[in-house]
Amino acid sequence: MDRQNALFDSAQLAAEHKEQIKRSRRERLLTIDPDCATEDIVALFVFDLPDREADAASHAPRVNGLAVVFPDRIAVYVDGKSVRSFSLKEVTDFRVHVAVGSVTAECTVNGETQLICRATKQHANELGAVIKQLTAYRKSGVYCDDYLQHVACYCEHCGRPFLPGSAICPFCTKKAGVIKRLWEIARPFKWHLLTAVLLFFCITLVNLITPSLNRVLVDEYINTPTPETVSVSGFIGVIVSMAVVQLFSHALSVLRNRALIRSSNHVVVSLRELVFAKIQAMSIGRIAQRTAGSLMQRVTNDTVVIRDFITNVLPEFVQEVLVLLFISVYLFVYDWRLALLILLPTPFVIASFRFVRKRLRLLWRRRWNVGVRANSILHDIFSGIRVVKAFGMEDYESNRFDVVSADYRDASIKASNHWQTIHPILHFMIGIGEFFLLFYVGNRILDGTMTLGQMAQFSTYVSMLYTPLRWLSMLPQRLVDFGTSATKLFEIIDETIDIDDKPNAKTTPIRGTVDFNNVSFGYDNTTDVLNGINLHVEPGEMIGIVGRSGVGKTTLINLLMRLYDVEGGSICIDGIDLRDFSQESLRSQIGVVLQETFLFAGTVYDNIAYAKPTATRDEVLNAAKVAGAHEFIMRLPDAYNTQIGEKGYTLSGGERQRISIARALLHDPRILILDEATAALDTVTERQIQNALQKLMQNRTTFAIAHRLSTLRNATRLIVLDKGVIAEVGPHEELLRKKGIYYNLVIAQRQMSNMAPKKT
Amino acid sequence: MSARPSSRPTESTAQTLTDIVSVTYLNRDNCSFTEKNGFLGLRATIDKREASLWEQHLTTDEAAVGEKQELVLDRIFLSRAFPFEKPFEYISVFDKNKREIGFIRSLAEDFDETVCARLMRELEEAYYCPVIQRILSVKTQRGISYWQVQCDFGETTFSLRDVYVDMRKIEGPNGELRLLITDVYGNRYEIPNANALDRQSYRRIELFL
Numbered sequence: 001m002d003r004q005n006a007l008f009d010s011a012q013l014a015a016e017h018k019e020q021i022k023r024s025r026r027e028r029l030l031t032i033d034p035d036c037a038t039e040d041i042v043a044l045f046v047f048d049l050p051d052r053e054a055d056a057a058s059h060a061p062r063v064n065g066l067a068v069v070f071p072d073r074i075a076v077y078v079d080g081k082s083v084r085s086f087s088l089k090e091v092t093d094f095r096v097h098v099a100v101g102s103v104t105a106e107c108t109v110n111g112e113t114q115l116i117c118r119a120t121k122q123h124a125n126e127l128g129a130v131i132k133q134l135t136a137y138r139k140s141g142v143y144c145d146d147y148l149q150h151v152a153c154y155c156e157h158c159g160r161p162f163l164p165g166s167a168i169c170p171f172c173t174k175k176a177g178v179i180k181r182l183w184e185i186a187r188p189f190k191w192h193l194l195t196a197v198l199l200f201f202c203i204t205l206v207n208l209i210t211p212s213l214n215r216v217l218v219d220e221y222i223n224t225p226t227p228e229t230v231s232v233s234g235f236i237g238v239i240v241s242m243a244v245v246q247l248f249s250h251a252l253s254v255l256r257n258r259a260l261i262r263s264s265n266h267v268v269v270s271l272r273e274l275v276f277a278k279i280q281a282m283s284i285g286r287i288a289q290r291t292a293g294s295l296m297q298r299v300t301n302d303t304v305v306i307r308d309f310i311t312n313v314l315p316e317f318v319q320e321v322l323v324l325l326f327i328s329v330y331l332f333v334y335d336w337r338l339a340l341l342i343l344l345p346t347p348f349v350i351a352s353f354r355f356v357r358k359r360l361r362l363l364w365r366r367r368w369n370v371g372v373r374a375n376s377i378l379h380d381i382f383s384g385i386r387v388v389k390a391f392g393m394e395d396y397e398s399n400r401f402d403v404v405s406a407d408y409r410d411a412s413i414k415a416s417n418h419w420q421t422i423h424p425i426l427h428f429m430i431g432i433g434e435f436f437l438l439f440y441v442g443n444r445i446l447d448g449t450m451t452l453g454q455m456a457q458f459s460t461y462v463s464m465l466y467t468p469l470r471w472l473s474m475l476p477q478r479l480v481d482f483g484t485s486a487t488k489l490f491e492i493i494d495e496t497i498d499i500d501d502k503p504n505a506k507t508t509p510i511r512g513t514v515d516f517n518n519v520s521f522g523y524d525n526t527t528d529v530l531n532g533i534n535l536h537v538e539p540g541e542m543i544g545i546v547g548r549s550g551v552g553k554t555t556l557i558n559l560l561m562r563l564y565d566v567e568g569g570s571i572c573i574d575g576i577d578l579r580d581f582s583q584e585s586l587r588s589q590i591g592v593v594l595q596e597t598f599l600f601a602g603t604v605y606d607n608i609a610y611a612k613p614t615a616t617r618d619e620v621l622n623a624a625k626v627a628g629a630h631e632f633i634m635r636l637p638d639a640y641n642t643q644i645g646e647k648g649y650t651l652s653g654g655e656r657q658r659i660s661i662a663r664a665l666l667h668d669p670r671i672l673i674l675d676e677a678t679a680a681l682d683t684v685t686e687r688q689i690q691n692a693l694q695k696l697m698q699n700r701t702t703f704a705i706a707h708r709l710s711t712l713r714n715a716t717r718l719i720v721l722d723k724g725v726i727a728e729v730g731p732h733e734e735l736l737r738k739k740g741i742y743y744n745l746v747i748a749q750r751q752m753s754n755m756a757p758k759k760t
Numbered sequence: 761m762s763a764r765p766s767s768r769p770t771e772s773t774a775q776t777l778t779d780i781v782s783v784t785y786l787n788r789d790n791c792s793f794t795e796k797n798g799f800l801g802l803r804a805t806i807d808k809r810e811a812s813l814w815e816q817h818l819t820t821d822e823a824a825v826g827e828k829q830e831l832v833l834d835r836i837f838l839s840r841a842f843p844f845e846k847p848f849e850y851i852s853v854f855d856k857n858k859r860e861i862g863f864i865r866s867l868a869e870d871f872d873e874t875v876c877a878r879l880m881r882e883l884e885e886a887y888y889c890p891v892i893q894r895i896l897s898v899k900t901q902r903g904i905s906y907w908q909v910q911c912d913f914g915e916t917t918f919s920l921r922d923v924y925v926d927m928r929k930i931e932g933p934n935g936e937l938r939l940l941i942t943d944v945y946g947n948r949y950e951i952p953n954a955n956a957l958d959r960q961s962y963r964r965i966e967l968f969l
Binding site: 100102120121361370 | 839913
């Protein structure tokens, strides 16, 4: 669905953008130094800060900096003048230092640190990538400029800066407008909507009959100059036909509303599905950029706002416009001067809408934001309720919530007040024509050129005309509400999926050989978490990963699960690159027990069977047994039917962990990942589970992270990560003999456990 | 930093905390800053207890007597512990491996004028944060706001993903409203007092306040 909705090909645009950057920088270089035309150019990058600031109190003007990498040297130009250059042969090291407000690229020349350039943060990612590539270039002579398509730049058309990681200007590429996008979603229900519109048309026509009947009633029966000739049956006939018209109009309304409700609920459901699916398809990295509160707001509230717009606002809009059209035509045919008089204030009112809309939109957006903040504070407090209680901070949190609630109240009041002040004024202005009408019609009745019935009909039409006009004056606010929500939704829907399956992704069953080939990765361009990881793992091996906190153990595993894509090198399973696998197939064959166990609301049984809903009861029982969960589950009064999760039975940390181990085992993975999976268990239980696991995982590959080194006692090999590289690999004994990092870790832990009373 | 209630009895624990943690405070007596190619370096006299951390950076000069030893680093970095409240006090000095050598309590009090000015410039370069003098236009479209401003170094443009998240408001004691803005790339901008902006500028951001 989202593929069809994409209105542009982002990959192609990004490639064009990259070429354009290269071209324009090269042109810039040639204007500075025409001699370079004949030389090979490896890379060009730009920067904007002078080497030094004037002093602490004021900032030097920005510069127009360009650095050029030639095969033999780096030349740095500032404002069209060459300022320095380094011979690549003499450079031993490239570094980028990211500070809070600026970035510096440096190199080591003959043992001394030299500045290459200084820049603001929009260049941080590029400089990081450049430095990385320069390091690679010095070693291998290959420079890869793929990062260029993400380089911060300004839109050619409107001059607005792009958002990070995007080469697409949201203003210039998505002119297609929100309504058109909405139509894409509503299209499957076009017949329902068309029926509704037709019914609207009929209802409008029917409603237009009533004033004519009114005139007949007044002129021919009530106010007739010859009351003697009035036929009672005709009189009753007119009244009855008025009733019939009313009945007919209401019957049509029922049909119309049914058609609308049906289509709008379909639309809201498919919108929700679309947004939800999109959020699920986003990578962990992208999701982590947003708060759970704002995502929830989008799936629940924003979709409802859009449904309301489709069911209430849009149909009414159609109806009101139709009424406006019909009556205007009638009035113009009847008396064009009069019509003109009545419609005269309209353009002024519409002009003033435009004026107030901007301000209103901001106010409403502000209300939305404060609402989100209130939501996320609630979310925050409830998820951390144990800490709040433990430190006795209930009052503090209440205050905090009170403050946001008050903010929300004030934002709402401000937005509503604004609207409520402007609205009646606009209302009155539209109605100003009515006073002209009174004067005009009164004169004509006194002249005798108009009957009382005609006047009744005429003023009914005029008041019918004012209804749509007044309604239209409410439209800006509704459009604002809708626009805010729609923008937020489409922002999600339009997001490109950064980790996507290839067109014919493989779904082959895996055996469990894992290869890390020179893998490097960082959560941002400037710092590498992992660098040059090489490892070959045979099926059935158990690999223990040890290292200090923050050294990249969990990152390594995230990469293996392809929660993130590697930046350099590749990870292969059975010789096939991870990126060639379908993600679903890959993850269905990898079992994971994470440090933080998460149990969904549901029964114990549901939670174990989560990843394999087709599992039989026996399988679930067996998995629970191996995971050492069976015993405690059987002690619960409702055993496997015990309700757990948010409102149910509260399990201890160790119990939760055993349930998630059972979940991973039932999954029958070819590769099992244990990230501190048994950290919450006592050593005895841990040993039991491990022994069972070991039997089960024969011929299957296991990766285990643990700080408690005894946990990894069964590991075939241990890898010790240090500073983003594999510092040591080998079996336990071998590493001990080596007396390196692992040896020190073991000794440190032994000393810790010597706390136990010594035997005398 | 955060608005925690301050009426808690912390004194008894504070004393024991200072007893067990030793913080090296750097000042004009125990250290001097050097400069090479525009990069700051440091020579500092440190306690023998901590010397083991810095093996290869110690001077081979064994004349260093007693409990002290001299440490020489050719590249050091400064960072602020309380960047919003005390930009030139509580400055951490660390090396390129992010190991802290010590703390400077107050640049102005603990160092001579020229050194202080140099360190302040170093901080200002790392925490590059132009002061916004005038706001030329703010346009919000599709949730993203685009700013055009007059800074101390000239005109510039930047964009914020979400004004309410990316603009931190700090109320001063005398009713001034300090705004700290972080744009989509992480660049910082500051408005020292929004209430002191010219009328037009203020009206452009009034709605976000």
